[in-house]
Each structure stands twice: as structure tokens, then as C-alpha cells.
Amino acid sequence: MNTLTALVCSAAMFFASAGIADETALTIYSSAQPGAISPDLYRPVPGGGLQGYNIYRQIPGYAIIKQQRNIEIKQGVSNITFTGVAALLDPTTVIFESLTDPTGTSVLEQDYRFDLLSMDKMLERYIDKEIIWGGQRVKLLSVSAGGMLLERPNGEIEFQKGYDGVRFPSMAKGLILKPTLNWMIQSQTGGGQQTRISYETQGITWWADYNLVYKDGKDANHGFLDLGAWVSILNQSGGTYEDATLKLVAGDVNRAAGGGRSPFMYERSDMALMAKSAPGFEQKSFFEYHLYTLGRKTTIPDRSTKQIELFDAAKNVPVEKKMLYDGSKMYMNYGGIQNDKGFGITSNAKVEVFLSFENKEEYGLGVPLPKGRIRVSKLDDADGSFEFIGEDTIDHTPKNETVTIKLGNAFDVVGERRQTAFTRGKNWIIESFEIKIRNHKEQAVEVQIQEHLYRWSNAKVTKVSHNHEMLDARTMHIPVTIEEDGEIVVTYTVRYDWE
Secondary structure, X not given: OOHHHHHHHHHHHHHHHHOOOOEEEEEEEOOOOOOOOOHHHHOOOOOOOOOOOEEOOOOOOEEEEEEEEEEEEXXXXXXXXXXXXXXXXXXXXOEEEEOOOOOOEEEEEEEEEOOEOOHHHHHHHOOOEEEEEOOEEEEEEEEEOOEEEEXXXXXXXXXXXXXXXXXXXXXXXXXXXXXXXXXXXXXXXXXXXXXXXXXXXXXEEEEEEEEEEEEEOOOOOEEEEEEEEEEEEEEOXXXXXXXXXXXXXXXXXXXXXXXXXXXXXXXXXXXXXXXOOOOOEEEEEEOOEEEEEEOOOEEEOOOEEEEEEEEEEEEEEEEEEEEEEOOOHHHOOOOOOOOOOOOOOOOOOEEEEEEEEEOOHHHOOOOOEOOEEEEEEEEXXXXXXXXXXXXXXXXXXXXXXXXXEEEEEEEEEEEEEEEEEEEEOOOEEEEEEEEEEEEOOOOOEEEEEEEEOOOOOOEEEEEEOOOOEEEEOOEEEEEEEEOOOEEEEEEEEEEEEOO
16 A cells, blocks of 8 residues: 555545534525515416426526535445435536545546426326226326326226325336435545535525614604614525525626526425524625625525524614605606607606615614615604505615615605797707696605706706706706795706707
8 A cells, every 4th residue: 555545545534433524505696686586486386287396487596505425435436326405406517526535536427316206206107007096906098187097907998086095016216205416436445535515506595685764863854774684595496404604695796698497386485583692794805796604504494585684783874865856757768859849748746755875884884785675664653663664675785885765755745847838940959847846744855856858968958947967968956945835946948959
């Protein structure tokens, strides 16, 4: 025995004797639109057919799974069965490594089997063969419409609805109880080896859920927020990951286009909340993304939605309430020259309400905020209950950036917009508008009027009744304050020229 072989054998004996525990780690990538997965996802779809599972929409997410296990490997060429993998794994991504004998142990062939045992699968295998039904052997001719077409020993043909009472002479070949990887492995040394298996699986994703509580401030335009953040992990991959090291990647990671198997639908959803006293997520920059690593082991059950606190709640974050009146919102998709007098004169009456806060450390934040759904509530002093007042989604937001979320439309503040003048020449248009904002609240409000100069790219505002700001060449902002039970009227004229 040469020195290298002796060292490899000693390492194998060490791992086998040490009884190193199996380990699981998973890294989940956020690619689902927050809040876009319907609860209908969990409900069986009628007409599932003979697949044994009902088909559901593809969950837009994936994870990299890494599992370390002690495996007894024979010297030479042998076959090993590896169970406990995800049902939706991509076989082309599987990597097998021997940590004990990395140079002397390798996989020659791999076979992934996911044809799981079920009544439908057994019936498929026994078509044109004998089964036991009603205490006698009959020939199964076909299976359809939730029943069986049978041939009795005397030659009579009958249709039996349902499968109650069916027995099979033996297990059909090729069916398995769990998704399984079969390997043909060649090993120079054999013995107990510590191995690592990694693969990619579909059917698992994550996003952030933010719960905000709004509190009134010094006036109608300012307030405070208490902000809590949770990670929501949806696992429909067909695998359970026990006592796993969990990492989450936030960012837009590019992937090559490609298809995938239709995943299977499962029938329940579990919610698990982790203890707040245990170590939470540690965040760091990772390439051009952000990586969140949970400071403790956790279990991600199959067919479950799990929530884990992302970071400690931030208290009393200053927030500004903003109102926006966009009377010409429906005409902001710019095209060619619009010289029809009637184009763009329909008025939108709704005044939109937004909350805006800064993601700064001085407010208890200053951390990268992953893409997620924000739900906002407000305390009702009458009974001490929190009432829902709106929700929105945010994209990945770096620290020190402003977060703006839309809550809905104002009830007591309305807008009106009308065309007051229109003249047209061979290569020009002059148009005027009047905009009214009425405030029926018992306090003054600030409203940002937004106008889109939609007729042509060469636009110039020639007259305006109030101070204004051009956000770009075709978008104008006019900030106004409307007193309680008051009204304000804004007018402007714009000229369009073209060759």
C-alpha cells in the first residue's frame, strides 16, 4: 500500500468512526412576484387524470440544495441508491463529490427515477393483465372516466366505476416510493465515505413581507411608521429539508431560458413562525446581489409556507403622506403626433394616496430591502384594533434610498380636469387646461398635480398659474395646498411644434 492510498484509507476510517452527522444546506433565489401566487395553488384541480398528482402553475423560483451524507461504498464498481431528494430536481445539475476520496471515487452513470407509486400508476401498469376485484381474478382492459373496463373469466365485459376493492397480485416493476437517484460508482478504496451531493430544484421560492403600522403625525401630510419584515418561503419542491443551513439571495440573477417539467400540486399549506430570540439573518453584499444567511438551522417542510423574521422591527420611522392627482394618466403612453382636438380631454377624478419614507440607518433601517409585499395598518382608537388601509409591492431597494408605496385613492379629495382652449396650425398646436382640486377634509392637504404633455415630444409650457417643475421634457409637476373644505384652480397653456 503506497502512502497516498494509506492516507485515503485512514481518512475513510476516520469519517466512518467519527459518525459525522448528515448535513443539508439550501440557497433559495427570489424570483416570484410578491403576493402573486394565489391560494388556489394549494387546491386540487379537477380531472387530475392518471398521473397520481394534480398539475398546478409553475412556481417561479428555484434553490440549490447541498446534502452531506456518510455512505458505505464498495471498492471497485457498485450501484448506490440515494433517496430523500426533491421531486422537482433537475437531473442535469446533480454533482456528486466524495470528500473522503475526491480523486479515487467518481460516478460513471446516473439514473433519476421519479415515477412514484400510486393507484393510477399501478392501474396503468396492469392494463391487459389480471387484477383481483370482487374476490376473483379479472382482466383489466382500460382505465378512464374514473372507472375500469373489466373482462370476467366467462368473457363478459363490464364497466366498474371507481377503484374500491381492487387488489394487485404483486408490485408493478419500476415504481418507487420516493424520488431516487441511482448511481454507478467507481471507487479505488471503498468503505465509509463522507459525500456531498448538490443539485438545483424548482418549486421553491421566497419573498419579503413587510408589515407597517401607520401613526398620525403633526399634520395631515406627515406621520410615523413601525416596520417589521418577514421572509416568506414557499416550498412545493417535493422535498423536506430538515435542520438545514439556509441562505437567501436577493437580486435579479440572470438565467438561461429553458423549459421544465410541470410540477405537481400538493393539497395543504403550513405556517411556521420561528422564535424571535434565536439568531436571525445576517446580510452581506455578494457579487452584485445581497445574501441573507440565517444564523441557526431550520426545517423547511414540503408543501408549506414558512415565515422567518428578516430583521428587528424599526420603530417611529418618519413618513410623508403624499397625494397625487394625475388627470391625464390614461394618456401617458406616448405615440406619434396627436392632433385630434378631442384626444386627452377625458378626466380622471381620483386622487392617489402614497406613503414615502427613507431607508436610513438613523431611522432604524439603512439595510437592503429585498423585493416584497408591504401591508399597512392603522390603529383604531375606538376599540384598539389594527385596521388594514392598503398594500403595495416594492422592488429590491438599497440602503439610503426612498421607498414609496401606494395605498389607494383619497375619499374626501377629488380632482377635475378640462380643456379650455385648442388651436391648431399646419405644424403646431396650442392647448390650455384648467385643473380643479376640491378638499372636503377638515384640515389642509398638499396635492401634487401631474400633467403629461402627450401630443408631441417638442412641447413648451408658455403659461402656468402656479409654480411648477418639469420632471422631464413631457411631465410637469405642480404642487398645491388646498385648505379645509376648499378648492384650488390651476391653469396652464402648452405649445407643440413639429416640422
